[in-house]
Amino acid sequence: MRFATLFCVLFLLLRFGSFVESIIVPVDFLALQAIRKSLDDLPGSNFFDSWDFTADPCSFAGVYCDGDKVTALNLGDSRAGSPGLSGRIDPAIGKLSALTELSIVPGRIMGSLPHTISQSKNLRFLAISRNFLSGEIPASLGELRELKTLDLSYNQLTGSIPPSVGSLPGLSNLILCHNHLNGSLPQFLSQTLTRIDLKRNNLTGVISPTSLPPSLQYLSLAWNQLTGPVNRVLLRLNQLNYLDLSLNRFTGAIPGQVFTFPITNLQLQRNFFYGAIQPANQVTIPTVDLSYNRFSGELSPLLSNVQNLYLNNNRFSGQVPVSFVDRLLAANIQTLYLQHNFFTGIQISPAADIPVSSSLCLQYNCMVLPVQTPCPVKAGSQKTRPTTQCNEWRG
Numbered sequence: 001m002r003f004a005t006l007f008c009v010l011f012l013l014l015r016f017g018s019f020v021e022s023i024i025v026p027v028d029f030l031a032l033q034a035i036r037k038s039l040d041d042l043p044g045s046n047f048f049d050s051w052d053f054t055a056d057p058c059s060f061a062g063v064y065c066d067g068d069k070v071t072a073l074n075l076g077d078s079r080a081g082s083p084g085l086s087g088r089i090d091p092a093i094g095k096l097s098a099l100t101e102l103s104i105v106p107g108r109i110m111g112s113l114p115h116t117i118s119q120s121k122n123l124r125f126l127a128i129s130r131n132f133l134s135g136e137i138p139a140s141l142g143e144l145r146e147l148k149t150l151d152l153s154y155n156q157l158t159g160s161i162p163p164s165v166g167s168l169p170g171l172s173n174l175i176l177c178h179n180h181l182n183g184s185l186p187q188f189l190s191q192t193l194t195r196i197d198l199k200r201n202n203l204t205g206v207i208s209p210t211s212l213p214p215s216l217q218y219l220s221l222a223w224n225q226l227t228g229p230v231n232r233v234l235l236r237l238n239q240l241n242y243l244d245l246s247l248n249r250f251t252g253a254i255p256g257q258v259f260t261f262p263i264t265n266l267q268l269q270r271n272f273f274y275g276a277i278q279p280a281n282q283v284t285i286p287t288v289d290l291s292y293n294r295f296s297g298e299l300s301p302l303l304s305n306v307q308n309l310y311l312n313n314n315r316f317s318g319q320v321p322v323s324f325v326d327r328l329l330a331a332n333i334q335t336l337y338l339q340h341n342f343f344t345g346i347q348i349s350p351a352a353d354i355p356v357s358s359s360l361c362l363q364y365n366c367m368v369l370p371v372q373t374p375c376p377v378k379a380g381s382q383k384t385r386p387t388t389q390c391n392e393w394r395g
Helices: 002-019 026-038 091-095 115-119 139-143 231-235 256-260 322-329 387-394
Strands: 039-041 063-066 069-075 085-088 101-104 108-111 125-128 132-136 149-151 156-158 173-175 195-197 202-206 218-220 225-229 242-244 249-252 265-267 272-275 287-289 294-298 308-310 315-320 335-337 342-346 359-361
Touching: 026 039, 026 069, 026 091, 091 115, 115 139, 231 256, 315 322, 342 387
Parallel strands: 069 101, 085 108, 101 125, 108 132, 125 149, 132 156, 149 173, 173 195, 195 218, 202 225, 218 242, 225 249, 242 265, 249 272, 265 287, 272 294, 287 308, 294 315, 308 335, 315 342, 335 359
Antiparallel strands: 039 085, 063 069
């Protein structure tokens, strides 16, 4: 049967070959046929209209060739809002031995990612996001030693992140957010890894200080169940420009050096971090969210240059430095949330005109509120913390 199929393919190639500029090898031709049979356009999509196998497959939409082999597949219409594809990924995709790039636009692709994809040894870019892939990430992806980008985000993948993926030597971007992955983080060996996005999974365990490379610029581990201290981990990641560790179970102190990193957004909220916040220098990070932790001590004036500062629901105490008031009244601070702490005072006049563009919340501290300002609903209705709590804290 396979001989008969191959004979038919060769007949088509010979029959129509004189009308096209290039003809792909029979193995790639058969692989494309299998891929086409396993996928369909969603209503409103006409991506596969050009896939007429009496013509040169290198002219098909989303198919790119080098000589007689397929080197890239971009399946589906990439225009924003365009309907995607449905079906499953045929294992024959692994027969495309020269494939360097595979992407599938958001749609309704279901089933598992074929293990055979690891046969495409030259694959450098693999992106199948916002579909319905299920099952585990194949450990065989670790055989793709040329892989630079792996994006399987917004699917329904389960299981752990294979250690073999962590061992990929040239990996630059790993994006597996919004899945159902569990287990601990593997050790990442690539020294060119710049982006890791694993938010909204079910990852657990402690992060080893050496599991993340210093080359990282973007790290998001939010909405997981990771535990343990991260101070030694963070000290190695001084090239970060984005850090989100929110909604985990991390503990321990945060080193002051973190506030000197070239970060634009620092998200550490809703963990179990504790201790004082002691930046080494004036903090210029636009947004810092340390809310819902167990930080304590006095508020450092070095944080007064932060445009959006969320310190609510901690254990900070003492006077709010006057530098915060000055910058707030000058509209240089957009958000200053200090509610649910143990602050004892703030030097602001009751007649102060707080800019419309600025938000200040002070309620549920150990002070009589000098000004009445709108607060989030979650701040509750109590304006001042009970005196017994304040006395116990001071004691």
